[in-house]
Amino acid sequence: MSNYEFDAIVVGSGITGGWAAKELTEAGLKVLLIERGRQITHGQDYATETTPPWELPFHGAGDAALYDEKYPVQRRNRAFDEWTQGHFINDIDNPYSTAAGSEAFLWLRSYQLGGRSLTWGRQTYRWSDYDFEANKRDGHGTDWPIRYADLAPWYDHVEEFIGVSGSVECIAALPDGRFQPPMALNIVEQHVKSAIEGNFPDRRLIIGRTANLTQEKEGRATCQNRNICARGCSYGAYFSTQSSTLPAAQATGRLTLVTDTIVEAVEHDPATGKATGVLVVDANTGARRRHTARLIFLNAGAFNSTHLLLRSRSAAFPNGLANSSGVLGTHIMDHANAVSAVAIIPGFDQHTTYGNRPTGIVIPRFRNLDRNDAPRFTRGYSYQGGAFQGGWTGGKRMPGVGADFKARLRTPQAWRMVLVTYAESLPLASNRLTLDPNRKDKHGMPVLQIAFQHGENERTALADAAAEAKAMLTAAGGQVVISITEPGLGGSSIHEMGGARMGWDPKTSVLDRFSRAHDVPNLFVTDGAQMSSSACQNPSLTYMALTARACHHAVSLLKQGSI
Amino acid sequence: MEPTFVDRRRLMGAALAWGALSNLPVAQAAELITPSQSRLLVDVVDAVIPRTDTPGASDVGVHRFLVMALEHGLEGSRDPSLPGPKGRDHLDWLAAHLRQTGEKDIARAVAIVDQAAFAAGPASPPTPWTRIKSLILLGYYMSEAGATQELRYELVPGHWDPDVPVSGDNRAWSSDWTALTFG
Ligand SMILES: Cc1cc2nc3c(=O)[nH]c(=O)nc-3n(C[C@H](O)[C@H](O)[C@H](O)COP(=O)(O)OP(=O)(O)OC[C@H]3O[C@@H](n4cnc5c(N)ncnc54)[C@H](O)[C@@H]3O)c2cc1C
Numbered sequence: 001m002s003n004y005e006f007d008a009i010v011v012g013s014g015i016t017g018g019w020a021a022k023e024l025t026e027a028g029l030k031v032l033l034i035e036r037g038r039q040i041t042h043g044q045d046y047a048t049e050t051t052p053p054w055e056l057p058f059h060g061a062g063d064a065a066l067y068d069e070k071y072p073v074q075r076r077n078r079a080f081d082e083w084t085q086g087h088f089i090n091d092i093d094n095p096y097s098t099a100a101g102s103e104a105f106l107w108l109r110s111y112q113l114g115g116r117s118l119t120w121g122r123q124t125y126r127w128s129d130y131d132f133e134a135n136k137r138d139g140h141g142t143d144w145p146i147r148y149a150d151l152a153p154w155y156d157h158v159e160e161f162i163g164v165s166g167s168v169e170c171i172a173a174l175p176d177g178r179f180q181p182p183m184a185l186n187i188v189e190q191h192v193k194s195a196i197e198g199n200f201p202d203r204r205l206i207i208g209r210t211a212n213l214t215q216e217k218e219g220r221a222t223c224q225n226r227n228i229c230a231r232g233c234s235y236g237a238y239f240s241t242q243s244s245t246l247p248a249a250q251a252t253g254r255l256t257l258v259t260d261t262i263v264e265a266v267e268h269d270p271a272t273g274k275a276t277g278v279l280v281v282d283a284n285t286g287a288r289r290r291h292t293a294r295l296i297f298l299n300a301g302a303f304n305s306t307h308l309l310l311r312s313r314s315a316a317f318p319n320g321l322a323n324s325s326g327v328l329g330t331h332i333m334d335h336a337n338a339v340s341a342v343a344i345i346p347g348f349d350q351h352t353t354y355g356n357r358p359t360g361i362v363i364p365r366f367r368n369l370d371r372n373d374a375p376r377f378t379r380g381y382s383y384q385g386g387a388f389q390g391g392w393t394g395g396k397r398m399p400g401v402g403a404d405f406k407a408r409l410r411t412p413q414a415w416r417m418v419l420v421t422y423a424e425s426l427p428l429a430s431n432r433l434t435l436d437p438n439r440k441d442k443h444g445m446p447v448l449q450i451a452f453q454h455g456e457n458e459r460t461a462l463a464d465a466a467a468e469a470k471a472m473l474t475a476a477g478g479q480v481v482i483s484i485t486e487p488g489l490g491g492s493s494i495h496e497m498g499g500a501r502m503g504w505d506p507k508t509s510v511l512d513r514f515s516r517a518h519d520v521p522n523l524f525v526t527d528g529a530q531m532s533s534s535a536c537q538n539p540s541l542t543y544m545a546l547t548a549r550a551c552h553h554a555v556s557l558l559k560q561g562s563i
Numbered sequence: 564m565e566p567t568f569v570d571r572r573r574l575m576g577a578a579l580a581w582g583a584l585s586n587l588p589v590a591q592a593a594e595l596i597t598p599s600q601s602r603l604l605v606d607v608v609d610a611v612i613p614r615t616d617t618p619g620a621s622d623v624g625v626h627r628f629l630v631m632a633l634e635h636g637l638e639g640s641r642d643p644s645l646p647g648p649k650g651r652d653h654l655d656w657l658a659a660h661l662r663q664t665g666e667k668d669i670a671r672a673v674a675i676v677d678q679a680a681f682a683a684g685p686a687s688p689p690t691p692w693t694r695i696k697s698l699i700l701l702g703y704y705m706s707e708a709g710a711t712q713e714l715r716y717e718l719v720p721g722h723w724d725p726d727v728p729v730s731g732d733n734r735a736w737s738s739d740w741t742a743l744t745f746g
Contacts (some may be wrong), residue, residue, distance in 0.1 A: 052707070053710060064640075065634075065641065350728060352728075356720060356741065391739055398685060411734065416745070
């Protein structure tokens with residue numbers, strides 16, 4: 001033990017790394033948390049949090065020439081704007097490639113203390129056994145070695161700590177959690193809800209469950225209904241590493257945090273079969289050094305953790321660490337998304353709202369649950385969206401000039417309801433990550449190469465979703481003005497996952513049922529890389545619950561002396 | 564401010580450097596266009612958003628904002644995949660099209676150009692004019708007067724009310740970010 005600098009090393013300080021750091025330090029371990037990006041201090045470094053648009057050179061829209069040059073991928077993320085651009089990577093300095101014959105993939109990233117916990121959309125949903133049993137049921141992918149019951153207590157544990165506002169609904173496909181009081185549906189959403197639930201008995205429309213506080217929590221204030229979360233929130237009202245897990249880990253006195261430090265490889269001792277530590281590169285100077293620990297947790301984000309394993313090659317693991325199965329990098333996924341319907345909802349001109357609620361609505365999955373009611377595709381989809389009144393930006397597509405035009409834009413525009421679909425992405429071996437044989441980044445590391453294509457199943461599901469969205473909004477008296485069936489590019493859901501899947505069999509999976517590498521007993525991968533299927537819910541809550549569960553398991557193994 | 568923001572770019576052969584919160588890009592607009600172009604732009608932006616009980620577009624400098632915004636490719640104004648003028652060349656396009664209307668009165672000429680661009684209704688494809696118009700709206704409604712006098716701006720609403728009856732002051736919120744994104 002004294003040979004190691006730390007009990008555990010956690011790679012990455014985003015949503016899952018913050019959780020690993022908290023759980024492991026609270027269990028008494030001495031932890032080194034390594035983050036490749038810069039330090040961002042809660043509150044103090046949220047530089048644009050209160051900046052009004054007129055103080056920004058481009059009034060919030062940002063410098064398009066700069067974006068074309070340096071952020072051609074990141075700029076395609078709706079959360080990326082002149083306020084938040086500093087919370088996303090620069091594409092030039094962080095290259096990746098797309099495999100020949102593959103569609104373009106949008107790899108949307110935040111490399112900084114807190115990772116994408118600062119920029120995420122905060123939608124927080126449990127999975128159900130429809131999801132954990134899906135692979136077994138239809139034979140795509142490999143059977144999940146866990147079920148809902150394994151994760152339920154960890155969902156409780158995570159929700160109670162991060163604070164999730166939501167309503168208790170008793171929907172089998174979307175289990176209830178430990179919620180703070182829900183935010184309210186607006187008047188038009190209430191109307192659409194009753195029209196949908198009255199006409200389609202298998203469907204529900206509920207308020208989005210979100211990691212924004214409606215009740216105070218230790219050192220964190222309630223949500224102020226600004227809805228500018230991705231700038232950073234000095235109220236600490238949404239869950240981020242900075243607002244929540246990092247202070248908890250630091251309070252133990254057992255956390256060492258380093259930023260601007262890139263983990264290049266996980267080192268492995270073939271004699272013991274264990275990981276011994278990590279090789280790191282100083283992001284600013286390029287200097288290399290190593291750190292050692294008894295336990296290694298990878299939390300660098302699904303593709304980064306997979307990338308890190310792929311480049312951790314040795315004589316024992318020539319194709320990447322923990323890759324005796326050869327499946328490392330395969331079966332990556334991202335939900336297929338489309339704006340299934342936008343409808344104008346008449347009859348509510350005398351109603352408006354106050355405040356900016358930081359969540360929308362969700363219509364949980366209703367297809368192919370107990371009955372195979374949509375036999376043209378397997379699995380399902382769910383909708384997220386909401387009703388709102390348009391603003392002045394509608395004037396861009398409106399004819400007219402002069403005083404009348406100005407008067408028209410002075411008041412809110414027509415009420416509209418939007419339904420965006422997330423369709424389950426099937427785990428396919430051909431969707432995979434490899435090391436680009438020809439290209440290296442500025443630190444000399446081979447860049448990641450992505451091969452990804454949405455399949456026929458996703459397209460068929462999106463076509464069904466569009467037809468059903470139109471039917472539901474029409475039933476609510478809406479006039480549908482937009483309906484799209486073509487999926488957005490891979491990556492655009494920002495739910496990229498898979499690459500080091502969990503499974504029963506070491507020959508066909510990378511990780512065991514506790515997120516531990518089959519091949520390396522003290523190595524855990526607890527971010528999205530571990531996912532064996534994608535479900536259609538936003539995934540981060542499940543990553544957090546799996547992380548907390550894996551930490552608990554790792555600590556008990558350590559205490560038993562078995563690793 | 565984010566370090567990525569401090570960026571050096573070349574404009575008209577002169578290297579300008581600016582910090583995030585400076586108003587330099589707007590102030591420099593004068594150097595990019597001729598005085599007669601500038602006078603024309605004042606009339607054009609005011610034709611779109613005139614002074615009423617609140618300031619008009621030129622009162623808040625939208626004619627200068629527009630030049631910088633075009634120069635920096637906002638609203639696809641430098642997108643190589645779109646036909647038509649690039650960047651500041653939109654201004655020559657605009658002058659020519661206003662002339663072609665045969666109208667001496669700029670406000671009337673602008674109305675004609677606008678009508679032509681929206682001939683196919685609100686779903687009309689983007690044209691140089693719709694790009695210019697969009698940038699005039701951005702420059703105006705996100706200016707301090709546009710955002711806080713013409714519209715209402717509240718950075719910290721503090722609470723959420725899901726149903727408010729429309730009463731006297733029904734100005735839209737310039738700080739309703741969802742409305743702006745999906746507008
Ligand atoms: C705009 C947006 C909206 C989203 N909305 C939602 C939502 O509503 N609900 C939801 O569930 N999910 C949402 N997501 C996805 C969510 O952000 C991710 O699922 C989540 O952040 C993943 O957590 P993570 O810890 O695996 O990775 P991240 O949070 O990305 O953190 C990874 C960290 O590791 C660091 N790192 C990477 N490589 C290395 C290395 N080699 N060495 C050291 N450090 C490294 C990175 O810099 C980063 O800080 C959204 C994402 C975005 C961007």
